Amino acid sequence: MLKLENLEISFATSRGNLHAVKGVSLEIAAGESIGIVGESGSGKTVLSRASMGLLAPTATRTGTVVFDGQEISSLPREQVRDTWGTGMAMIFQDPMTALNPVRRVGSQIMEGLTVRLGLSKEDARKRAIELLGRVRIPDPEQALKKFPGQLSGGMRQRVMIAIALACNPKLLFADEPTTALDVTVQAQILQLLSELRKELNMSMVLVTHDLGVVAGHTDKIAVMYAGEVVEYASTKDLFARMRMPYTEALMKSIPRLSTPSGSRLPVIEGRLPDPTKPEPGCLFASRCPYAQEKCRTQHPDLTTDSNGHQYRCFFPLGGAQ
Amino acid sequence: MNKLGELAKRIGQLVLVLFLVTLLVAFLMRLLPADTVDIMLPGQPEEFKEVIRQELGLDKGFFGYYFQWLTNFVKGDFGSFYFAGGSETVASHLGNALPKSLLLMLYSQIVALAVSIPLGLSSAYRAGTKFDRAVSGTLFTFSSVPSFAIGLILALVVGVKLGWVEPLGYVPMSEGLVEHFKHMVLPVASLSVGLIAAYTRLLRSDVIATLKEDYVTMAASKGLSDRRILWRHVFRPSSITLMTSAALNMGGLIGGAVVIENIFSIQGVGFEIIYALGTRQYVALQSLIALVAVGYVLFNVVVDIASGFVDPRTRERRGLR
Amino acid sequence: MDSVKKSFAFRLTVAWFALIIFFAVFGPLLPLPNWQEVFDDALSVTPLKQGHLLGTDSNGYDILSGIVYGARISLFISFTAVFLGGVIGSAIGISAAYVRGKYDYVVSTLFNVVLSVPNLVLSLALIAVLATNVDPNVPTSTGRRITVLVISLTIVIIPILGRIARAATLSWANREFVLAARSMGSKDRSIIWRHIVPNVLPAIFAVAFLAIGVVIVAEASLSLLGAGVPDGTSWGSMVARGRNDIEFAPHIIIIPLIFIALTVISCNYIGDVIRKQLDQRQAKL
Numbered sequence: 015m016l017k018l019e020n021l022e023i024s025f026a027t028s029r030g031n032l033h034a035v036k037g038v039s040l041e042i043a044a045g046e047s048i049g050i051v052g053e054s055g056s057g058k059t060v061l062s063r064a065s066m067g068l069l070a071p072t073a074t075r076t077g078t079v080v081f082d083g084q085e086i087s088s089l090p091r092e093q094v095r096d097t098w099g100t101g102m103a104m105i106f107q108d109p110m111t112a113l114n115p116v117r118r119v120g121s122q123i124m125e126g127l128t129v130r131l132g133l134s135k136e137d138a139r140k141r142a143i144e145l146l147g148r149v150r151i152p153d154p155e156q157a158l159k160k161f162p163g164q165l166s167g168g169m170r171q172r173v174m175i176a177i178a179l180a181c182n183p184k185l186l187f188a189d190e191p192t193t194a195l196d197v198t199v200q201a202q203i204l205q206l207l208s209e210l211r212k213e214l215n216m217s218m219v220l221v222t223h224d225l226g227v228v229a230g231h232t233d234k235i236a237v238m239y240a241g242e243v244v245e246y247a248s249t250k251d252l253f254a255r256m257r258m259p260y261t262e263a264l265m266k267s268i269p270r271l272s273t274p275s276g277s278r279l280p281v282i283e284g285r286l287p288d289p290t291k292p293e294p295g296c297l298f299a300s301r302c303p304y305a306q307e308k309c310r311t312q313h314p315d316l317t318t319d320s321n322g323h324q325y326r327c328f329f330p331l332g333g334a335q
Numbered sequence: 336m337n338k339l340g341e342l343a344k345r346i347g348q349l350v351l352v353l354f355l356v357t358l359l360v361a362f363l364m365r366l367l368p369a370d371t372v373d374i375m376l377p378g379q380p381e382e383f384k385e386v387i388r389q390e391l392g393l394d395k396g397f398f399g400y401y402f403q404w405l406t407n408f409v410k411g412d413f414g415s416f417y418f419a420g421g422s423e424t425v426a427s428h429l430g431n432a433l434p435k436s437l438l439l440m441l442y443s444q445i446v447a448l449a450v451s452i453p454l455g456l457s458s459a460y461r462a463g464t465k466f467d468r469a470v471s472g473t474l475f476t477f478s479s480v481p482s483f484a485i486g487l488i489l490a491l492v493v494g495v496k497l498g499w500v501e502p503l504g505y506v507p508m509s510e511g512l513v514e515h516f517k518h519m520v521l522p523v524a525s526l527s528v529g530l531i532a533a534y535t536r537l538l539r540s541d542v543i544a545t546l547k548e549d550y551v552t553m554a555a556s557k558g559l560s561d562r563r564i565l566w567r568h569v570f571r572p573s574s575i576t577l578m579t580s581a582a583l584n585m586g587g588l589i590g591g592a593v594v595i596e597n598i599f600s601i602q603g604v605g606f607e608i609i610y611a612l613g614t615r616q617y618v619a620l621q622s623l624i625a626l627v628a629v630g631y632v633l634f635n636v637v638v639d640i641a642s643g644f645v646d647p648r649t650r651e652r653r654g655l656r
Numbered sequence: 657m658d659s660v661k662k663s664f665a666f667r668l669t670v671a672w673f674a675l676i677i678f679f680a681v682f683g684p685l686l687p688l689p690n691w692q693e694v695f696d697d698a699l700s701v702t703p704l705k706q707g708h709l710l711g712t713d714s715n716g717y718d719i720l721s722g723i724v725y726g727a728r729i730s731l732f733i734s735f736t737a738v739f740l741g742g743v744i745g746s747a748i749g750i751s752a753a754y755v756r757g758k759y760d761y762v763v764s765t766l767f768n769v770v771l772s773v774p775n776l777v778l779s780l781a782l783i784a785v786l787a788t789n790v791d792p793n794v795p796t797s798t799g800r801r802i803t804v805l806v807i808s809l810t811i812v813i814i815p816i817l818g819r820i821a822r823a824a825t826l827s828w829a830n831r832e833f834v835l836a837a838r839s840m841g842s843k844d845r846s847i848i849w850r851h852i853v854p855n856v857l858p859a860i861f862a863v864a865f866l867a868i869g870v871v872i873v874a875e876a877s878l879s880l881l882g883a884g885v886p887d888g889t890s891w892g893s894m895v896a897r898g899r900n901d902i903e904f905a906p907h908i909i910i911i912p913l914i915f916i917a918l919t920v921i922s923c924n925y926i927g928d929v930i931r932k933q934l935d936q937r938q939a940k941l
Contacts, residue, residue: 068556098558111549116571116646125567126557161647177557355769363781369790377792475928479921481873483880484913487895491906590776594877608777609881612784615792624781628773635772 015185015217016042016065016102021077023057023064030290034060036241037077042185047211047218049228049249051264052238055286058221059107061238062187065219066102067094082184099130103183105207107190109170113162119173120158126180145176149206168199172206179210185217192227204231225264229253237261240287240297243316246324255332257325260298296328304329349636353629357408360625361401364617371617375417387417391618404621413622416611425619428607429626435505436596436603440588442523444581447530452577454531455538456565462543470535478532482591486525486598494521505601522599526591530584537580541573575646582638586631666929669922676919679727688721702907713888713908714901722894723915729802729890730916734871736806741813742864748814749821750856754829754848764822767815775812775870776877782808783883801885805878809871816870820863824856858934865927869920876916891916 023035035057042048050058063069065079067086079087082101086094106112114122120142127138139158146154149172162170171191178186188207192200208231211218220228228235228249235252237245237260245258256262263282284301287293296302299309306329314326367374371393372384388394391414392403407414413425458467477485494502502521506514545551546569554568593605604623611620679686689695695712703711703719710719752763770778786804787796796804828834829852837847876892878884880899888897891912898908 063552066556068552095555095558095560098556100558104553104556106549106553108549112553114550114554114568114572116575117568125554125559129563130558163647174553177553181558351765352769352772355765356772359769360773360781363785366782366785367788374788374790377790475925476921479869479924480917481876481920483877483895484917487899487902487909487913491902491910495903586771586774589774590874590877593776593780594880597881608780609883612780612883615788617785620781620784624773624777627777631774632772 015044015046015082016040016219017078017080018061018065019078019080021061021064021075021079023060023069023073023075025073027290032289033292034073034241034289035064038238038241038243040236040243040246042217042219044184044217045215046234047208047220047232049232049235050219050221050238051223051225051228051235053223053264053282053286055240055289056238057241058223058238059189062104062189062219062221066098066104066187067091068098068104099126099183100181101183102185102187103178103181104187104189105171105174105178105191108194109162109167109174110194112174113170115162117161118158119160119162119165122162123158123173123177123180126177130181141180142176145180146173148179148210149173149176151176167195168203171195171199171203175203175207175210179214182214183216185219186211187219187221189221190223191220193222193224200227207231225261237264241289242297242326243324244298244326246316247322251321251323255323257319257323257330257332258327259302259304259331262331263301296326349632352632356628356632357405357625358401360621360628361397361404363624364621365397367617375615375617376419379419404618408622408625413626414618416614416616416619425607425622428619429604432602432604432607434507435601436592436605439519439522439526439592439596439601439603440585442519443526443530443588443592446523447527447534448577448581450527451531451534451538452570455535456542456570458535459539459542459546460561460565462539467539471539474532474535477528478536480528482525482529483594483598485528486522486595489521489525490598503600505603518599522595522601525595525598526588529591530588533584534577534580538573538577541576542569545569545573572646575642578638578642578645582635585634589627589631665925669925672918673922673926676727676731676915676922679724680731681728683724683728686724688724689718690721693718693721702905703911710911711907713894713898714905715897717888719894719908719911722888723891723912726889726891726894726912727915729885730872730875730892730919733802733805733809733875733885733890734868737809737813737871738817738864738867740806740810741867742817742860744810745814745816745818746821746856746860749818749823750825750848750852753822753825754844754852760822763818767819767822770811770815771819776874779805779808779812779874779878780881780883782811783878787883798886798889805875805884809874812874813867813871816867817860817863821856821860824859825852828852828855858930862927862930862934865923865930869923869927872916872920872923 018038018040021035021038022033025032025034038061040048050061052058060069060073064073064075067079069075075087077087078085081097084097086097113119120139123142123145124135124138127133127141128135133141142158143154146157151157151169151172157165157169157173162173165173171194175191186207191207192203195203204227207218207220210216218232220232222228225235232249235245235247235249236243237252237258239260245252245256245261247257252261256265260282267282282301287297287300295310295312296305296314299305302309308328312328314328316324316326317330318324364371372388372391376384376387392400395403404414411426413429415422415424416428454470458470461467490502493499500517500520501514504518506518508515542565551564551568554564559567589605592603593608595601596603596605597609604627608620608623608627611617611623694715694717710723712718713722748763749767752760773781783801783804786807787801789796834847834851837851842850872891875884875890876895879886879890879892879896882896884890884896885893888894894912895909895916898905898912901908
């Protein structure tokens with residue numbers, strides 16, 4: 015369905031060249047669901063937007079993106095656009111800012127239907143009501159007439175899902191779809207996404223900083239750190255035999271239900287390396303409790319073990335196999 | 336719940352401002368170095384002046400005079416122009432003058448918006464390009480050139496040297512649309528240049544800010560064309576800023592219209608003001624200036640209400656508080 | 657920001673502004689004919705002919721001399737009005753925002769009321785009243801007209817700059833260092849002078865440059881309407897006097913128009929640069 019090969023993305027900034035994504039290769043099969051996990055600043059959002067081609071013109075991208083058998087990374091923007099909405103769709107992080115505040119919910123859902131699918135206004139309306147029912151919005155007819163400001167955060171996120179699903183995309187990117195929501199609403203939205211994915215037989219890329227979010231909802235997980243994939247395995251395998259010290263650290267920072275919502279997560283000590291300054295060794299070395307001399311001087315490559323479990327570490331947890 | 340209270344408070348404020356504005360104008364007219372009627376009707380017999388004084392209420396002290404004037408003003412009686420032989424009501428003059436001025440300003444606002452909206456959108460869309468810099472530079476220059484300078488030069492070049500259009504006078508619509516517009520071209524052009532510059536600059540910076548919003552990326556991810564995104568998603572929220580600015584610029588436009596009417600011999604309200612001033616008709620002058628101020632205040636109120644209809648955000652803010 | 661300061665456009669703007677101020681201050685020392693001297697043998701001479709750099713008008717007055725003298729009058733009127741209006745407006749605006757309460761309410765209502773009469777109409781009304789003689793046959797002297805013009809335009813400027821000063825003060829009056837100074841028992845007067853004024857001044861300064869442009873335009877408009885300075889004494893007045901010659905000797909009005917336009921552009925540009933610099937400084941805080 016989607017195949018990324020050696021994807022590199024950098025931005026020209028006033029402080030120099032910001033290398034946001036470094037040589038990422040991933041593959042997502044039809045109907046499959048993959049989680050991309052990492053701290054903010056790890057390049058996961060940039061990666062998902064770049065896969066779609068949604069980046070600002072200040073970004074430079076190399077490597078290839080193949081969607082549905084078509085190499086879209088070499089196509090002009092106008093042609094890539096034809097896959098948006100109908101082929102690939104995206105759910106954004108913050109439902110407060112990602113819906114246009116001055117347009118009614120109905121017109122924002124119907125827009126894709128009339129423009130991209132060529133539906134008549136009446137048909138689009140029917141479909142919009144159906145979609146709102148699908149994402150479990152009570153009284154869809156009324157909801158159509160509302161402005162985003164009149165809905166709660168959870169309702170807005172449901173509206174955004176309805177918009178993304180409107181044109182039956184084959185692949186759905188969900189960029190931190192629950193971060194801005196309350197804990198109880200988070201679970202509902204994730205459950206809804208999972209059910210809809212199975213119902214519609216979509217592929218899904220779930221981007222999050224929270225390993226707990228991807229645990230029950232994905233087939234595979236890619237962990238990203240400082241623009242690189244540092245661990246890549248099936249969800250089962252990853253949780254059973256974690257290899258990367260970074261993934262372990264992330265695991266410890268999962269919020270429990272006992273932590274009050276809105277409080278800061280227990281963060282990993284130290285900071286992400288400056289993305290404008292390349293470093294010689296392992297990028298996680300300065301924060302890694304197991305780091306040794308070798309880690310600070312040599313950059314580890316992505317290693318694949320016998321189970322197809324990939325990791326980027328000289329001294330993986332559980333020892334090398 | 337508090338909507339009614341809010342409304343009452345706003346109406347109260349409006350009435351207070353209108354009251355104070357008319358009081359201010361009446362007070363200004365009392366700064367004359369001598370008795371108003373002595374100045375208005377020099378050389379007339381004292382008995383005649385006394386009759387006029389009583390008619391105007393000038394014998395009843397400042398507030399007596401003011402309230403008599405105000406009562407009449409509210410009823411639509413704006414006083415008269417007095418001459419040695421008799422008088423003409425201000426209302427009869429206004430019947431001729433007001434439509435000319437209103438049309439002049441209406442056309443100028445329409446032309447200004449019609450030019451500045453596409454110009455502002457396209458220069459924001461191409462921000463930083465040569466096109467954008469050329470537009471910005473040209474507009475900065477034109478925003479500083481007073482409308483009378485543009486009017487005089489246009490009258491010279493287009494009216495006199497090229498003889499394309501009639502440089503002077505006013506022809507009502509009833510005497511032929513073509514002639515009407517032929518006479519309006521130059522005055523409207525002179526007045527709208529400054530407005531175009533102001534609106535375009537404002538819209539450009541507003542749109543550049545809006546283009547960075549999440550909901551614009553969201554709209555793009557639906558696969559919509561750039562043109563559609565620009566008009567449907569970006570322009571809508573920016574149009575409120577534009578409306579507010581149109582209201583703010585109205586004061587300058589009224590002032591500009593006074594001069595432009597004078598240059599192009601259009602006998603509008605500005606022309607009447609100058610006429611009243613030249614013939615020392617201070618009672619008529621007071622009514623005319625009060626009328627302009629009241630009109631300006633009311634226009635701002637109308638725009639305020641209208642922008643509330645266009646923008647659900649302000650509507651909510653008002654409704655909720 | 658330094659790049660803007662070094663840019664060609666900025667240098668040009670400052671140079672033009674300096675030239676105009678030089679005209680205004682040292683005009684009488686320049687080797688030019690008196691602005692009121694009539695050259696009977698040189699009526700409506702186009703620029704660069706017969707020894708007149710900018711030509712003469714239809715009465716035989718040397719236009720360059722008129723421009724140089726007019727710079728003095730136009731700049732005197734606009735600088736004085738903006739300076740007086742700025743000082744009075746800032747005093748009212750800063751104190752209102754600092755004291756708050758009823759005083760502030762009265763001040764902002766009054767500002768709103770004055771601002772609801774369009775600039776030009778307000779100054780027109782003031783001049784109409786203040787520059788009138790009881791006897792219609794006695795013309796008002798040029799000196800009195802200039803005084804009245806300055807007073808009227810000052811009154812127009814007070815609420816414009818006063819509102820800016822009020823808004824700027826409001827945004828500074830609750831900052832930590834002001835609250836700290838208050839809690840240490842500093843007197844209000846010293847807090848205003850030491851902490852508020854230095855921070856509010858740049859904002860007022862930026863708008864003051866724009867206001868100079870506004871006043872130059874207003875002065876010219878009033879002259880054009882016959883309510884300003886008479887007899888070609890100021891730039892606007894030169895335009896007004898040349899209006900009837902527009903068909904056969906357009907340079908008579910085009911030259912003062914160019915001076916008005918370029919000066920207003922310079923004022924706006926300098927004001928714009930100050931404002932941008934201010935925004936950047938604020939963004940850094």
